[in-house]
Amino acid sequence: MDQIWDGIFQINRGFFYTAKELSLRPGTTIRHILEGHRVQHFKPLSFLILCTTIYVLANYLLGHDTFLNDFFVGFQSGAEENEKQTSQSEIFEWIGNNQVYSYLILIPIFSIASFLGFHKSGYNYVEHLVINLYIGGIQMLIYFLFSLIVHIHSDLVTIPLLLGFAFNIWSYFQIFQNLSTTRKILLLFLTYLFYALLFTGLFTFVLLFTIEK
Structure with a gap:
């Protein structure tokens, strides 16, 4: 069993070490x-x-929704029920119920945005994908830890989302340490702008396809 876990998941020599290094010095670790x-x-x-998987499973065992589910429920509350709204609800429901697949879709899209925003940094798209996969993993661990706290104190729901966003900013500041602070802020703003446009375009395409179907 030890050989199976070590050979397939590398738990004994890789996961905890990687999580620790990424938590303490994300940008430096990713650059290395x-x-x-x-x-x-x-x-x-x-x-x-x-x-x-750890994050989603923990929420399932604790018997409450993930932060992503909570966000979409709040987003849809109060909206009028029509064909477009029904299709939106179906898309949001799929994202909430298939969060592993959702992140596997969204992170490549965010990587396109970060590649466009930091296209002069010297990293290609695949390297940006690696950057965001590692950052996304730590964000999931942040959500996992806070899911245990929120299970007791429900008024702390927004904190992990803000911490996840802050961790992303902190990581990019370390990765692109050769850039000035002003330039990093500007390029991060452009990255999130590109991401919003790409996500909106993809969402609109899926929505139109769902309505026509």
């Missing part, structure tokens, strides 16, 4: 990985999948 120091680190896609 991109430079080729990968032996002791968990693979980025496996890291995200495992972290997301």
Whole structure:
């Protein structure tokens, strides 16, 4: 069993070490990985999948919705019921019920945005994908830890979302440390703007396809 876990998931030598390093020095750790120091680190896609699974499973066992589900429920509340709204609800419901797949879709889209925003940084799209897979994994662990706290104190729901956003900003500041603070803020703003446009375009396409179907 030890060989199976170590060979497939690399739990014993990679996951906890990677999670610790990414939590303490995300930008530095990711830059070292991109430079080729990968032996002791968990693979980025496996890291995200495992972290997301831990988070979703914890919420399932605790018997409450994830923060993403809570967000979409609040977004839809008070909206008028029509064909478009029904299709939106179906899309949101699918995202909420399939969060591992949802993040596997959204992170490549965000990576396109970060690649466009930081296109002069020297990192290609695949490297931006690696960056965001690792950041996304730690964000899931943040949500997991707060899901245990929110289970007791429900008024803390917004804190993990803000911390996840702050962690993303902090990571990018460390990764692109050669840029000035003003430039990093500007490029991050452009990244989120591109992401909003890309997400809106994808959502609109899926919505139109759902309505026509």
